[in-house]
Structure formats: C-alpha cells, structure tokens
Amino acid sequence: MSDTITIFDTTLRDGEQSPGCSMDTAEKLEVAKALVELGVDVVEAGFPIASPGDFEAVQKIAEMYGDQSTICALARCRKEDVDRAWEALQHAKNARIHVFLATSAIHREFKLKMAKEEIIRRAVEMVKYASDQMATRSDITVPNVEFSPEDASRTELDFLCEVVEKTIDAGATTVNIPDTVGYATPDHFRTVISYLKANVPNIDRAVISTHCHNDLGLAVANSLAGVESGARQIECTMNGLGERAGNAALEEVVMALKTRQDYFKVETNINTKKLYPTSRLISNVTGMAVQRNKAIVGQNAFAHESGIHQHGMLQERTTYEIMRPEDVGYVGQNLVLGKHSGRHAFRDRIETLGFSLNDEDFQKVFDAFIALADKKKEIYDSDVIALVDNQSSALIEQEWSIKNFHTLGGTGTIPTATIELEHESGKIVQDAATGDGPVDAAFKCLERITGVSAKLTNYSVRSVSSGKDALGEVSLSIDVDGLNFHGKGVSTDVIEASAYSYLQALNKSLSRTRGRRKSEQKGL
Numbered sequence: 001m002s003d004t005i006t007i008f009d010t011t012l013r014d015g016e017q018s019p020g021c022s023m024d025t026a027e028k029l030e031v032a033k034a035l036v037e038l039g040v041d042v043v044e045a046g047f048p049i050a051s052p053g054d055f056e057a058v059q060k061i062a063e064m065y066g067d068q069s070t071i072c073a074l075a076r077c078r079k080e081d082v083d084r085a086w087e088a089l090q091h092a093k094n095a096r097i098h099v100f101l102a103t104s105a106i107h108r109e110f111k112l113k114m115a116k117e118e119i120i121r122r123a124v125e126m127v128k129y130a131s132d133q134m135a136t137r138s139d140i141t142v143p144n145v146e147f148s149p150e151d152a153s154r155t156e157l158d159f160l161c162e163v164v165e166k167t168i169d170a171g172a173t174t175v176n177i178p179d180t181v182g183y184a185t186p187d188h189f190r191t192v193i194s195y196l197k198a199n200v201p202n203i204d205r206a207v208i209s210t211h212c213h214n215d216l217g218l219a220v221a222n223s224l225a226g227v228e229s230g231a232r233q234i235e236c237t238m239n240g241l242g243e244r245a246g247n248a249a250l251e252e253v254v255m256a257l258k259t260r261q262d263y264f265k266v267e268t269n270i271n272t273k274k275l276y277p278t279s280r281l282i283s284n285v286t287g288m289a290v291q292r293n294k295a296i297v298g299q300n301a302f303a304h305e306s307g308i309h310q311h312g313m314l315q316e317r318t319t320y321e322i323m324r325p326e327d328v329g330y331v332g333q334n335l336v337l338g339k340h341s342g343r344h345a346f347r348d349r350i351e352t353l354g355f356s357l358n359d360e361d362f363q364k365v366f367d368a369f370i371a372l373a374d375k376k377k378e379i380y381d382s383d384v385i386a387l388v389d390n391q392s393s394a395l396i397e398q399e400w401s402i403k404n405f406h407t408l409g410g411t412g413t414i415p416t417a418t419i420e421l422e423h424e425s426g427k428i429v430q431d432a433a434t435g436d437g438p439v440d441a442a443f444k445c446l447e448r449i450t451g452v453s454a455k456l457t458n459y460s461v462r463s464v465s466s467g468k469d470a471l472g473e474v475s476l477s478i479d480v481d482g483l484n485f486h487g488k489g490v491s492t493d494v495i496e497a498s499a500y501s502y503l504q505a506l507n508k509s510l511s512r513t514r515g516r517r518k519s520e521q522k523g524l
C-alpha cells in the first residue's frame with residue numbers, strides 16, 4: 001500500500017459551492033496557481049456542464065496547470081456532462097473525469113427516483129463512457145476516472161460494495177466515498193472503508209478516497225479515520241470551504257498527517273510552508289474570512305497569551321507547540337502580549353525591542369503595561385515602545401503629579417476639568433477650570449494649580465497602534481517666559497494623555513526655574 005496520500009483539492013468545485021464564494025475565471029486561475037504551487041496532486045477545477053464560465057475556467061486551468069497537477073472535472077451520470085468535462089480537459093497533460101451518482105435509499109427514492117439496478121446501470125455506463133473517451137487520446141494509456149457514490153455513508157453497505165465493485169470493473173481508478181451530508185462519525189466511517197476493503201474483491205485495483213463534509217464538525221476526523229482504514233486519497237478544501245458547513249480542511253488533514261507521522265505513517269506532497277499564504281489568498285479571493293481560532297491558519301493558531309504558557313514557550317517551544325508556525329508559513333509574533341502575560345514574556349519582548357531596563361524601571365513599565373492591558377485587548381510592539389518612552393520621561397524630575405482627573409464635555413455643557421495634583425512635598429491640591437473644550441479646561445486647571453502660566457505652541461496627537469482601543473500619544477510644546485518645554489504622554493484616553501504631557505512640560509519649566517533659583521542661591 002502506498003504511503004503517500006493523494007491530496008485532491010476541491011476548493012474550486014465544492015469550495016465554490018459555499019454560498020457567497022463564487023469565483024470568476026481570473027480568480028479561479030489565481031487560486032489554481034496557488035494550489036499547484038502548494039503541491040496538491042489533483043485540482044478539481046469545476047463542473048463544466050454547470051455554466052460557460054465554469055467550463056472556461058476548467059479549460060484554462062487544464063491548459064495552464066495540467067502538466068504540473070492532475071486537473072479534474074466533475075460530471076453527473078449523463079453523457080452530455082461527461083462530454084463537456086472531457087472537452088474542458090482536452091489540453092491537460094494529466095486529466096481526470098470525476099463521475100458521480102447518489103446511491104443511498106433517500107437519494108434513490110426521493111431525488112433520482114431510480115431503483116438500485118438503474119443506479120448500477122447508469123454508474124457503470126458513464127464510468128465506461130468516460131474511460132473510453134479518455135482512451136481516445138493517444139498519450140493516455142490508463143484513463144484516469146473517478147467514481148463517487150454520493151451519500152455513500154448512508155448507503156446500505158452491501159449495495160455500496162456492489163456499486164464500487166462494478167464501477168471498478170467499468171474502469172474507475174479511484175473510488176471516492178463521500179460523507180455527503182456530514183453524517184458519519186470516525187468509527188462509522190472507518191467501518192465503511194474497512195467493509196469495502198474486506199468485501200469488494202477488486203478493491204485493490206482502485207485508490208480509495210474520502211470526501212467528508214463538516215456538518216457535525218467531524219470532516220477532518222472522518223477523513224483521518226478513512227486513512228487509518230486504508231484510504232489513500234483525501235478530498236478536501238482550503239480553509240474548509242464547501243457546501244453548507246464545508247469540507248475537510250486541507251491544511252488540517254495535511255498537518256495532522258505530518259505532525260502525527262509517527263501514528264499515521266504516511267506522507268503528502270504538500271509544501272506545508274505555503275499553507276498560510278494560500279489560505280490568505282483564498283480568503284481574500286472569496287471574501288470568506290478565516291475564523292480567528294481556526295486550526296493551522298487562524299490568527300490565533302500559534303498565539304500564546306497566558307503568562308504560564310509564554311514562560312514555558314520561552315524555555316522550550318515544544319511545551320505548548322506541537323508544530324512550528326514557520327512550517328505552515330506563518331510569520332509573525334506568536335507571543336501575544338495581553339492581560340494574561342507575565343513578566344518573563346514582557347521582559348523578553350522589551351529586550352527584543354532593544355531596551356535594557358533596570359529592575360525598578362522594568363517593574364514600573366510592567367505595571368503600566370498591565371494597567372493598559374486591562375483597557376486594551378492586544379498590545380502591539382509600538383505600545384510597548386510608548387510605555388518605555390513614557391517611563392523614561394517619568395524619570396524627569398516631577399514637582400507635581402496627577403492623582404485624580406475628571407473632565408466634562410459635550411453639547412449643551414461648559415467643558416470643565418477637575419484635577420487633583422500631588423506636590424512632591426506630599427501636599428494635595430484640587431481645583432477646577434472651564435475652557436473651550438475638555439483639553440483646554442484641563443490645561444487651564446493644571447496652570448492654576450502649578451501657578452505656571454504657559455502658552456501652547458505645538459500640539460499633536462497620534463495613534464500609537466491600531467484598533468479603536470489604541471493608545472493615543474500626545475506631544476506638545478509650551479512657551480514659558482520665552483523658554484520652550486516639551487511634554488509627551490500616552491493613554492487610551494487622549495484627554496488624559498494631553499493632561500499628562502502638559503503637566504510634564506509644566507514640571508520641566510518649574511524644574512528649570514528651580515534649578516535657576518538654586519544656582520542663584522549658590523551665587524553661580
């Protein structure tokens with residue numbers, strides 16, 4: 001038995017059946033290129049009878065990529081479908097026709113209105129027809145025909161065996177066992193494949209394939225159960241796209257097989273380093289966002305926020321990671337700073353950013369970080385830099401510091417600021433002022449308490465990082481008696497950041513005056 005699993009990607013066919021995921025020819029070509037570069041063995045490019053657009057897309061993909069992967073087209077058990085599929089595949093060096101017909105009692109009775117004998121007759125006839133069509137091409141020695149008994153997992157096992165045996169005799173080289181409605185469980189699916197292997201005499205002449213849907217969230221588990229019982233092709237889609245809840249996600253089955261090679265003992269031809277970029281491309285093309293906590297390609301798939309996990313990761317990555325982010329092509333920061341982060345991770349980030357803080361300063365910056373993390377979901381590197389900068393500014397002699405701060409603004413009210421400052425002597429002073437806006441009111445109030453009269457000469461506010469909870473950084477300059485002083489402050493509240501920066505500038509002016517006074521006293 002081969003130990004390489006054929007990865008059959010159906011993003012462009014079943015994936016496109018996801019509501020809202022239709023792709024035009026140009027988009028399908030872009031996705032096909034990415035899938036080929038990813039290393040998928042078979043690209044199911046579409047259902048040519050469905051529309052002229054789908055026909056054109058399959059035809060172009062067959063022409064452009066049929067020498068690098070096998071290009072497959074879907075057909076019902078109808079001559080016109082097979083003809084159209086084969087016409088679209090004409091120029092593919094490696095082509096496959098995929099013929100399907102439902103076999104379960106529910107589908108036979110209510111949808112197709114065909115008896116069992118009719119199902120077998122039609123399936124055999126169309127597999128043979130597809131095989132004969134392909135054999136007309138001189139370079140094809142063994143026509144590549146796949147047959148799918150749709151809704152196989154809900155089909156009576158003995159009837160399924162009969163269909164599979166007869167379609168293999170008719171020329172099917174791959175028999176695909178679809179769990180069309182995502183009804184199977186891993187044990188059930190394992191039983192179906194094992195039963196086929198034990199009861200279909202010619203089963204070894206074809207590759208057994210899985211095609212599992214995710215209605216119960218079991219598509220990947222069922223596909224892997226299929227591999228355990230002998231399937232050697234997995235049909236899947238990038239990002240798990242597909243009809244209803246989707247298909248088995250390619251990235252998940254591939255990484256499960258790779259990561260647990262010790263258990264499955266099989267390989268694939270997928271270049272796993274391309275999984276993440278391919279997923280992003282497909283998400284962009286289809287407009288279907290990838291859920292943040294999605295395995296392998298979700299934004300959180302390799303993110304560690306908790307202090308205990310981050311501490312473990314810093315000692316040894318394998319404490320909390322069973323695969324390396326770079327192996328799936330993920331590049332980015334995997335230790336996410338947030339309110340669950342601890343000192344080890346925070347110090348590691350500070351040092352990575354090139355800062356070296358003594359223990360006292362580190363503790364102050366860490367305290368500021370925890371306070372910020374309570375307000376802000378994610379802390380970016382730019383936030384950390386701002387916090388360190390802020391701490392460096394705080395080292396400047398501060399005669400006054402803010403103890404409490406309150407502003408009132410809005411339409412129909414007079415903007416007012418009430419501020420409580422603590423003097424370095426321990427004295428607490430509270431005052432209030434009104435102004436043109438809350439920032440102006442805060443500045444006036446600070447001037448009243450400190451006794452410094454200043455003229456604002458420059459004021460700017462910028463967002464330090466992204467998101468509506470981003471830190472705002474205020475930079476300003478004031479003129480006091482012809483001398484210029486600069487202040488900077490950061491907070492998620494820009495009014496508060498303004499007050500911090502203004503007070504910092506006022507303190508600098510006081511420090512300067514005091515320095516001058518001290519110099520005068522010393523007679524310098």
Ligand SMILES: CC(=O)SCCNC(=O)CCNC(=O)[C@H](O)C(C)(C)COP(=O)(O)OP(=O)(O)OC[C@H]1O[C@@H](n2cnc3c(N)ncnc32)[C@H](O)[C@@H]1OP(=O)(O)O
Pocket residue numbers: 014017047049050051075076077078100101102111112150180243
């Ligand atoms: C499980 C799967 O994912 S199968 C793939 C599903 N994908 C799609 O259906 C997407 C593309 N589909 C389409 O564009 C259209 O449905 C078409 C072009 C295929 C057919 O369109 P229409 O001719 O208008 O038929 P419609 O879709 O309404 O009904 C399906 C017909 O196919 C028949 N049919 C369904 N499956 C098969 C099959 N495997 N073999 C033969 N006939 C089939 C149905 O019995 C029905 O026949 P009827 O028209 O004689 O009653």
Ligand SMILES: CC(C)C(=O)C(=O)O
Pocket residue numbers: 014100148150151176178179180181211213
């Ligand atoms: C055509 C078949 C393979 C299918 O998509 C299904 O059964 O889900």
